Amino acid sequence: MSFERIAIIGLGLLGGSIGLALKEHLPGAVTTGFDADPETRARAAERELVGTVCASAADAVRSADLVILCVPVGAMGAAARDIAAHLAPGVVVSDVGSSKEFVARALAEALPGVAVIPAHPVAGTERSGPDAGFASLFRNRWCIITPPSDADPAQVEALSALWQALGAKVEIMDARHHDMVLAVTSHLPHLIAYTIVGTASDLEGVTESEVIKYSAGGFRDFTRIAASDPTMWRDVFLSNKDAVLDMLQRFTEDLTALQKAIRVGDGEQLFDHFTRTRAIRRSIIELGQDDDRPDFGRSDHGD
C-alpha cells in the first residue's frame, strides 16, 4: 500500500514543507490542506503549499487516505476532534509533534477506532508560518515513527516509505524512548537557549545594546533557537515535562561541577571537559548532521 491522497492540517513551517516536498518528490499524490488561520490559508494558496487549500478541516480530510496533523502539540487533540467525524474508512492519521507519548494519547482519545501512527521529523528552522517552509527541509534528516503496539505493519511501512520519499531517514522507536532522546537533543537545548537570552537581556550592569553589539562572541548562536515559535515550544515543555525536568536536573549537576572548577581554579578539570566535548561535533559533521564549514558557513562577514 502507499498513500495517494494526503491531507495536511496546519500549514506552517512543517506542514508547508511537507506539501512542497510532496509536490517535488511525489507529484502524483493529491494534496489538500487546511489551517485555522485565514491569512495562513491565503498565503498557503499563493505559495501552492498543497494542491487545494480547503475552507475547513473537514473538507481537507474527507477523501484523504493519510492525514498529517502539523499543529502545535497542545492543539493536536482539538485538531483531531475537528476531523473525527469526516475521516474516510481506512485512513491513517499521523502528525509531526515533538513529544510523542502525549500526542499518542491525545489522538487515541480523540479518534477511537482510527489508525493513528505518530511521527516526528527531526528538522526545522527558527522560522514559522506559511512562508517558512521549503521542499528540502527533511533531506538527510531523521524522521522518528512511534507506532502503537497494535499498529498495522503495512501502514507503518507505507508511512516510512512516504518520509523516505521526502528525503528523510526513518527510525522506528518507542514513544517513551523518543521523548527521552528528544528531551536531550532538542528540548533541553531550547530551554537553555531561551533562558540565556532572557538572562542577557535583563541585566542592570550591561545594556541590551551592548549584548547585541558583542553577540558574535558566542551569544548570537543561542538567539537563533530562542527565536523559535513560542506556542510550539510552550506546548513541548508542558507535554514532555518529566523527561525535560530529568534532563535539566542532569544538566544542572554538570553545570554546578564546572562552576566549582572555575571557583577553585581547577584548570585541569576544565581542560579535560572542553577536550571531550570537541569530539562530538566531529561525529555530527561526519554523519551529515551539520555544516562542515567554520561558523556554520555564516556569510555575515560579507564574503
Place this chain on the structure above:
Amino acid sequence: MSFERIAIIGLGLLGGSIGLALKEHLPGAVTTGFDADPETRARAAERELVGTVCASAADAVRSADLVILCVPVGAMGAAARDIAAHLAPGVVVSDVGSSKEFVARALAEALPGVAVIPAHPVAGTERSGPDAGFASLFRNRWCIITPPSDADPAQVEALSALWQALGAKVEIMDARHHDMVLAVTSHLPHLIAYTIVGTASDLEGVTESEVIKYSAGGFRDFTRIAASDPTMWRDVFLSNKDAVLDMLQRFTEDLTALQKAIRVGDGEQLFDHFTRTRAIRRSIIELGQDDDRPDFGRSDHGD
C-alpha cells in the same frame, strides 16, 4: 602616527587572521610573526600569514613599532616576558585576549615602562591553529580597546585606526566593564555549551549515537561553540572568574524560574518568556551581527 612594522606573537586563528588582513588592507606594513610551536611556524610560512616567520619571539619583535600578542590569556605574561628585553623604544604592545583586567595586569607586570594598550576583537570561529585564519574575520565585528588611564591618546588612536583598517568597528571601554559585558555575550554562552554537550554525551538511557543522529533538533548548535579551543577557554574562565560566576548565578536563577513554570504547568509564563526572547535576534540581525538566512544559512541539506 601609524604603525608600520607589526609583530604578531602566536599564529593561530586570531594571529593568522590579523596577518592576512594586514596583507590585504595595509600592504605597505612590514609584518613579522612567531609561534612557539615549530609546526605552526612552518604552516604559517607556507600560508604566508605574515611577511616573515621568525625563529624566535625576540627576532620577531626587534624592529616592530607594534607587537600584538595572540596567545591564550594564561600565556600572555610569559609571552611578554620573552620579548621584554628585545623591544624597540617607543613600541606599543597590544593583544587580543578575551579577558582584559587579567591581561592588563599581566602585561603591566611583565613590561614595566612599556606602552601597553590591550584590545579584544570580538570575532572568531570554532577552529584554531595556523590553518584557521582568514582575512575577513574582523569585518563588521567590534574590537574593544581597553587603554589604561595613562595611555597616550595618539597611540590609542593609532591602534583604533589599525583595527578599523582591518574592517572592525572600534569601541573604547574600561577593562572591568569589558569583562562583565563579555562574561554574558561570550564566556557564559561557551560555559553553557560546553556543559550541555558534556551532559548529552554522558547519559545512561540515551546513547551518544542517538544524540548525534537527532542533533538537528537543536543540540548541534551548541556543539559548534563546544568545539572551541580548550586551552583558550580554560584560560578565559580562570582569568575572568568573578564576572563569569556572577553571570552564571543570574542564569541559574532564571533557569530555576523556568523549571518551576514547567513543573507547575504555567504555560503563560513560558509563552511570555519565549515571546520576549524572539525580539533580540531581530535586533542582532538588523545590526549586521548575524546571518539573516534561516538556520544561519547552513547548507547541509545539500541545496
